[in-house]
Amino acid sequence: MYDLTGFQRDLLYVIAGLDDPHGLAIKDELEDYYESEIHHGRLYPNLDTLVDKGLVEKGELDRRTNFYTLTRRGRREIDARQEWEAEYVDQMETAEASS
Template sequence: MTTYHDLTGFQRDLLEAIAAVEDDPYGLALKDYLDERYAEPINHSRLYQNLDQLVDQNLINRDELDARTNVYTLTDAGRHKLQCHAETLAGLCDHLRLTRGAQQ
């Protein structure tokens, strides 16, 4: 079973991007989302190789949008991974807030 920490940072960012892109999360829309957050432009082959790996790990689905374009959606397992990570981050933020409040 793949855990969130078994994924590369880029793969974790892809899960986030798929959840965040409001219209159809197709490859170039995901690339645009990530390009806004990364210092260097995302290489197409890196993008699609990692999308393929996430499909193979059953964390995302790939469906045909049209003859040339695939759309990517989170599976239940992918949503669960992202939700668990969000809860971990929220807990850390609460901890930091309480720790800083106690220090003041």
Template sequence: MYADDSRGLESPDTTDASLATDQRLVADGGTTWADLSGFQRDVLEAIARLEIADETSYGLAIKRQLEPQYGEVNHGRLYSNLDSLVERGLVEKSTLDKRTNEYVLTDDGHGLLYQRVERLADACEIEVVATDGSGDGDQL
């Protein structure tokens, strides 16, 4: 089981032996899960869901992903949190057109989500299996 330090970040390729230690691991940028607000965590998840669905993750699409959970999402709240995630190196921002930006998860952003999945799965004694779509799963 993991040390009870939800601030750590193990990369998806971390070995089981290192997960059992009390060592606190962080992303290259130093951001940990606990450094983020709940809303910022949910924004990361929303972007990941859009990426998995092969949809463009621009502001309004992210907002639509969040509204079932939050109700109306204020424009200022969304974009200030997206900017914060960009500054932390968890999300990359690029221009789609003159008025629209696209947001994609960086390796650190993906790593933070993977780490959280692994910790929750461990807490529930669930095996996490990753697949490339070929039908052959690789255990994380």
């Protein structure tokens, strides 16, 4: 996951938290989080990058709508990232408690 942008990591987290979301559902979640508009020209190329990297699978609901799901690799990458983050957050909390 080290080679992903922050936006791509956020896409992974949103996809992980929703049941087979379509692009507009992902866009809506990110717009709520970022408190600004996410343009299609930013969203879909980044989703395609995650598909190309094997972190996300893209399926077709109908001719106009795709849905996205995490692959096993995508889930492992999120788990590894959360463990890495927890290591540093735990250290920070320990340091603050001892101050």
